[in-house]
Amino acid sequence: MSWLSRAAARLCWLGRGTARLCWLGRAAARLVPAERREWAEAVWAEAHQVPPGWPRLAWRAGGVWMIATQRRTGTLLLFAAAAGVAAWSAWPGPSIGGAAVERADVIATVLLLAGLPVMARQFFGSPDNRMARWLRAGCYAALLAFMPAKAVLELFIGAVPRGGHDLHTFDLFEGHGVPGTVSGGLGVPGEVMILLLTSCYVAAGLALTARRAQVAPATLAVGAGAGLALGAVMYAVAPLGFNVKFPNRPWLHGSAMVPFEVLAWVLLFCAPLAAGLVAGLRSSRSVPLERVSVTRARQGAAAGLVCSGVGALFVTVAGTGTTALLVKSAWVRGLLYHGQHLTASAIYGRELFASQDVPIYALTCVIFPIIGLVMGVCWVGYTNVPGPQPDGGRGGPGGPGGPPGPEPTPDPPDGGRDLEVPELVGAGVGHLT
Amino acid sequence: MKSRREFSPQTLSVLAALCEQPSRWQHGYALAAATSLKSGTLYPILIRLADRGLVEACWQEEPQPGRPRRHLYRLTADGLASATEALNAPARRQPAGRAARDMRQPNGRGVAAPAAQ
Numbered sequence: 001m002s003w004l005s006r007a008a009a010r011l012c013w014l015g016r017g018t019a020r021l022c023w024l025g026r027a028a029a030r031l032v033p034a035e036r037r038e039w040a041e042a043v044w045a046e047a048h049q050v051p052p053g054w055p056r057l058a059w060r061a062g063g064v065w066m067i068a069t070q071r072r073t074g075t076l077l078l079f080a081a082a083a084g085v086a087a088w089s090a091w092p093g094p095s096i097g098g099a100a101v102e103r104a105d106v107i108a109t110v111l112l113l114a115g116l117p118v119m120a121r122q123f124f125g126s127p128d129n130r131m132a133r134w135l136r137a138g139c140y141a142a143l144l145a146f147m148p149a150k151a152v153l154e155l156f157i158g159a160v161p162r163g164g165h166d167l168h169t170f171d172l173f174e175g176h177g178v179p180g181t182v183s184g185g186l187g188v189p190g191e192v193m194i195l196l197l198t199s200c201y202v203a204a205g206l207a208l209t210a211r212r213a214q215v216a217p218a219t220l221a222v223g224a225g226a227g228l229a230l231g232a233v234m235y236a237v238a239p240l241g242f243n244v245k246f247p248n249r250p251w252l253h254g255s256a257m258v259p260f261e262v263l264a265w266v267l268l269f270c271a272p273l274a275a276g277l278v279a280g281l282r283s284s285r286s287v288p289l290e291r292v293s294v295t296r297a298r299q300g301a302a303a304g305l306v307c308s309g310v311g312a313l314f315v316t317v318a319g320t321g322t323t324a325l326l327v328k329s330a331w332v333r334g335l336l337y338h339g340q341h342l343t344a345s346a347i348y349g350r351e352l353f354a355s356q357d358v359p360i361y362a363l364t365c366v367i368f369p370i371i372g373l374v375m376g377v378c379w380v381g382y383t384n385v386p387g388p389q390p391d392g393g394r395g396g397p398g399g400p401g402g403p404p405g406p407e408p409t410p411d412p413p414d415g416g417r418d419l420e421v422p423e424l425v426g427a428g429v430g431h432l433t
Numbered sequence: 434m435k436s437r438r439e440f441s442p443q444t445l446s447v448l449a450a451l452c453e454q455p456s457r458w459q460h461g462y463a464l465a466a467a468t469s470l471k472s473g474t475l476y477p478i479l480i481r482l483a484d485r486g487l488v489e490a491c492w493q494e495e496p497q498p499g500r501p502r503r504h505l506y507r508l509t510a511d512g513l514a515s516a517t518e519a520l521n522a523p524a525r526r527q528p529a530g531r532a533a534r535d536m537r538q539p540n541g542r543g544v545a546a547p548a549a550q
Binding site: 036048062065 | 460461462465471472473474475476477479480490500501502503504
């Protein structure tokens with residue numbers, strides 16, 4: 001009878017699995033957009049016709065898969081999974097000083113990332129093109145990746161060595177700390193500042209990619225491309241925080257750094273300018289003449305802002321992540337300082353310098369977008385200076401200079417009203433016949 | 434003319450199953466059984482076909498006692514025309530052999546597309 005009990009247990013397990021999947025599916029069906037909910041309900045209703053056991057379980061699993069692959073539901077589930085992993089990685093342990101502030105920061109960040117899109121949808125509408133969705137996804141991925149990297153660095157800076165040379169180094173750069181204690185976090189002011197900065201970036205990103213912002217997909221693409229180039233060069237210059245005093249630059253030394261630094265300065269100002277110029281000229285091709293200035297200014301500003309914002313976010317997340325990996329991974333340390341025979345305390349010193357320098361990235365996150373916004377629109381005034389016009393530069397009837405244009409058309413006898421279609425047809429037919 | 438390239442082999446198998454009795458409403462499980470498709474594949478296909486106006490869907494009016502109402506499907510006039518054209522169109526060269534066999538015999542019973550009405 002053991003096979004019977006095994007079979008019964010298996011069926012019972014299957015029943016429990018089916019019930020769980022049933023509950024999961026019903027819960028997931030609520031995430032489906034209203035116009036698609038009927039289909040999710042259809043799969044669930046049809047499950048009652050499927051033989052119980054594996055076939056019904058498979059049927060419902062297919063239903064869950066169908067729900068998950070719907071765009072909005074899939075996005076929600078993907079965000080929930082990624083946010084869960086990021087929060088789990090950044091969650092501080094109970095033995096860490098200031099853990100409550102850290103936990104509040106993690107919860108607030110996740111709530112911010114989840115809540116702002118809902119508000120943005122109410123005010124600005126959803127994104128209506130693929131580029132906008134990709135940009136949003138990239139921005140969210142960067143911010144979620146930033147969470148654990150920031151937590152690692154805060155924990156590292158807050159960990160006071162127990163003694164020896166490391167304690168001396170720590171005291172030198174961080175001030176006196178109680179040996180052996182661990183505290184995490186920047187404290188309330190620091191966390192609030194980073195939270196504010198994050199919310200500004202998320203809000204700006206959501207607004208720029210929303211339907212009502214009327215930012216063209218090409219503008220977003222140009223801005224993002226230029227921003228990635230800017231961010232990559234900035235990252236090459238300062239992969240471990242911005243610091244010119246200490247030799248913690250891993251791959252560019254001495255004169256090799258100069259061209260990159262020059263390029264970084266040039267790109268900081270010229271990349272948003274070029275992005276704004278290209279985006280403005282592209283988008284103004286198909287708009288009426290009276291709207292050209294507004295369109296150019298809007299698209300130029302958006303491109304400049306996207307460019308510098310993407311650049312700042314890229315260098316901040318990549319730099320913070322690299323520094324966190326430097327602290328956590330011996331392999332990355334070996335890669336960054338390949339060929340350099342460093343003692344353990346020297347490595348600790350470099351890690352500490354780098355971790356200290358990382359907060360300066362926040363400054364780039366504030367300054368870059370301002371530069372981007374200004375550079376993105378500053379060319380608009382120049383290109384809007386009226387040049388020679390085809391009509392001799394009169395700038396319209398009655399303008400100065402140039403040969404006179406054609407006589408204005410006299411007002412029609414009917415007072416300018418539009419001809420009705422039958423009248424038009426009748427007139428045309430009468431004229432022809 | 435509709436070609437097979439417009440539809441995936443799985444979609445063609447759904448169309449073929451719906452073409453069997455175009456005027457009759459069919460439910461999802463029967464279609465899944467006829468096409469050997471899983472629910473996670475079948476329903477997205479039905480959604481796409483409904484979005485394109487090729488399939489119409491409705492809820493069963495008189496459900497079986499103790500069972501929820503079922504969702505029913507059939508081809509629209511456009512859907513029937515498109516399906517007939519696509520199923521009668523020459524098959525693709527590469528996966529054609531297998532796909533065509535699958536289309537003609539989605540359930541192993543040798544379903545053929547009906548003549549256009």
